[in-house]
Amino acid sequence: MNIVLLGPPGIGKGTAAGKLSKKLGIPHIATGDMLRENVAQKTELGVKAKSLMDRGLLVPDDVVIEMIKEKLQNDDCKNGFILDGFPRTINQAEEIKDIKIDKVVNIQASDEVIVERISRRRVCSKCGFIYHLDFIKPNREGFCDKCSGILNQREDDKPEAIKERLKVYREKTEPLINYYKEKDLIVDVDGSGTPEEEFELVLKAVS
Ligand code: AMP
Numbered sequence: 001m002n003i004v005l006l007g008p009p010g011i012g013k014g015t016a017a018g019k020l021s022k023k024l025g026i027p028h029i030a031t032g033d034m035l036r037e038n039v040a041q042k043t044e045l046g047v048k049a050k051s052l053m054d055r056g057l058l059v060p061d062d063v064v065i066e067m068i069k070e071k072l073q074n075d076d077c078k079n080g081f082i083l084d085g086f087p088r089t090i091n092q093a094e095e096i097k098d099i100k101i102d103k104v105v106n107i108q109a110s111d112e113v114i115v116e117r118i119s120r121r122r123v124c125s126k127c128g129f130i131y132h133l134d135f136i137k138p139n140r141e142g143f144c145d146k147c148s149g150i151l152n153q154r155e156d157d158k159p160e161a162i163k164e165r166l167k168v169y170r171e172k173t174e175p176l177i178n179y180y181k182e183k184d185l186i187v188d189v190d191g192s193g194t195p196e197e198e199f200e201l202v203l204k205a206v207s
Contacts, residue, residue: 001024001026001080001102001103001206002080002081002083002099002100002101002102002103003020003026003080003081003082003083003101003102003103003104003105003206004082004083004086004087004101004103004104004105004180004185005017005082005083005084005105005107005202006104006105006106006107006173006176006177006180006186007105007106007107007108007191008108008109008114008165008166008169008173009114009118009156009162009165009166009169010114010115010117010118010121010157010162011107011108011109011114011117011191012107012117012191012195012198013030013084013085013107014030014032014033014084014085014130015130015136015195015198015199016107016195016198016199016202017030017082017084018130019199020082020199020202020203020206021082023203024080024082024206025079026077026079026080026081026082027074027076027077027081027082028081028082028084029068029071029072029077029081029082029083029084029086030084030085030086031064031067031068031084031085031086031088032084032085033128034067034071035049035053035059035064035067036053036128039053045063048063049063053155053156054155054156054161055156055161055164056156056160056161056162056163056164056165056168057164057168058088058089058168058172061089061091061092061095064086064088064092065092065095065096068083068086068092068096069095069096072096072099080102087176088172088173088176089172089173089176090175090176090179093176093179093180101180101183101185102185102206103185103187103205103206104176104180104185104186104187105187105189105202105205105206106177106180106186106187106188106189107189107190107191107198107202108188108189108190108191109190109191109192110192111166113191113192114162114166115159115162115166117132118157118162119157119159119162120132120133120134121133121153121154121157122138122151122152122153123151123152123153123154124144124146124147124149124150124151125149125150125151125152126144126147126148126149126150127144127146127147127149129144129145129146129147131144131151132195135194135195136195138151187205187206189201189202189205
């Protein structure tokens with residue numbers, strides 16, 4: 001099954017996609033994670049993308065399109081995949097229109113819920129596992145349960161960048177809801193509950 005998770009930053013796409021990937025046995029493909037890997041490794045792409053990402057702006061379409069097309073050709077995507085954070089513009093969606101998408105799960109919540117949730121998010125600097133200081137708490141404060149890596153707040157999870165990311169989402173990404181509605185692929189999911197509640201709804205949406 002080929003699934004797209006759509007929704008504003010911080011709504012929990014990454015957490016839900018990780019669980020869904022385990023449950024369905026198909027890869028979780030997150031352009032944000034791929035870009036952050038490039039930033040960490042200081043590749044040419046990473047160096048260029050970093051300042052845009054830190055400010056909450058999108059990186060150019062051609063960069064992510066190339067990345068995603070390459071990834072989707074991998075053998076492990078033959079039985080399906082979960083796209084998280086891609087497409088983010090109509091142009092990106094058009095670029096993959098020849099790839100069959102079965103469901104687009106549109107996760108929604110109010111700006112207040114999103115801002116609150118993002119400000120409580122911490123990410124392992126080593127393995128990338130996502131924590132939430134209330135809902136997905138690490139056992140030892142500041143350290144990852146899985147690999148003991150140090151937990152950080154993403155630069156773009158800080159207040160100024162969050163505002164920008166929400167603005168960019170409304171302008172550039174939200175039009176995708178109608179785009180996929182017209183193709184009869186959208187299933188709406190309430191993302192304002194706990195991570196467990198959200199995952200149950202996402203699972204139901206793709207079942
Ligand atoms: P995310 O982890 O999905 O919130 O993405 C973090 C940042 O990576 C975004 O704010 C953008 O700067 C960049 N990014 C991730 N996916 C895309 C995309 N599909 N198109 C453009 N920029 C992206």
